[in-house]
Amino acid sequence: MVNLLGATALAVTDLLVAGAKTASGTSSSGAAALVLLHEENRLNVTELGRRVGLTQSAAARMVDGLEQRGLVTRRPTGSRWVSVHLTAAGRRVARQLLDSRNTEIAALVARLSLADQRTLATILEKLLTGIHHGVGNSDRICRLCDRGSCLRAGASCPVGQSRRRQAAQVGAHHDARAGEAVG
Structure with missing residues (x-):
């Protein structure tokens, strides 16, 4: 594989x-x-x-x-x-x-059949999320993306979601560390 x-x-x-x-x-x-x-x-x-x-x-x-x-x-x-x-x-x-x-x-x-296309989309979203966790550069990953297509029909870009989750985790970690320093 x-x-x-x-x-x-x-x-x-x-x-x-x-x-x-x-x-x-x-x-x-x-x-x-x-x-x-x-x-x-x-x-x-x-x-x-x-x-x-x-x-x-x-x-x-x-x-x-x-x-x-x-x-x-x-x-x-x-x-x-x-x-x-x-x-x-x-x-x-x-x-x-x-x-x-x-x-x-x-x-x-x-x-591909429609079922295979849906399965492929799910797998690709997981792979992109994993790649973003490793590389961490959404601009580089998406440099040839049609960004509008990630947002059509209420969809959400998996790389953008990963970036936002990482930023929230960093912010929460920073807030926790700031609380330790103050408390």
């Missing part, structure tokens, strides 16, 4: 990365940056790089390339930071990326 999961994960990753590169005409990091900016426009270069797993200098080069292609612009924020914004073309490409991703995944899942 471990080998099957590993092979499936790599094959799905290869499909998604190839689709993202084709849809965006850029690197997988550039594609992820466009999707992130589609969800949260106005990130600074350093934060954008952190979320896609790049150093600040690599992120700056990535943004340079996206800017040269007319997909993003940089705007001063009033401080020493510069925020990155999608252009209209960048928004179109980000939407194409998400549509391409959704089409690829839907084609894979369509081969």
Whole structure:
């Protein structure tokens, strides 16, 4: 089973990365940056790089390339930071990326019965929760996600739920420790 999961994960990753590169005409990091900016426009270069797993200098080069292609612009924020914004073309490409991703995944899942699809969804939610507990970086895990699809029909993103549970546990632990110091 471990080998099957590993092979499936790599094959799905290869499909998604190839689709993202084709849809965006850029690197997988550039594609992820466009999707992130589609969800949260106005990130600074350093934060954008952190979320896609790049150093600040690599992120700056990535943004340079996206800017040269007319997909993003940089705007001063009033401080020493510069925020990155999608252009209209960048928004179109980000939407194409998400549509391409959704089409690829839907084609894979369509081969399963509805009962198998429901079972797979339950298993994937558990796996994502476990991955988040290990990695702890929801932005990195969800860097190519269509975040709106996690919230459709009253659903809830398992990674977001895991993040909120961890934050509540840290807050409760901090409150308990603060009470020990005071009491």
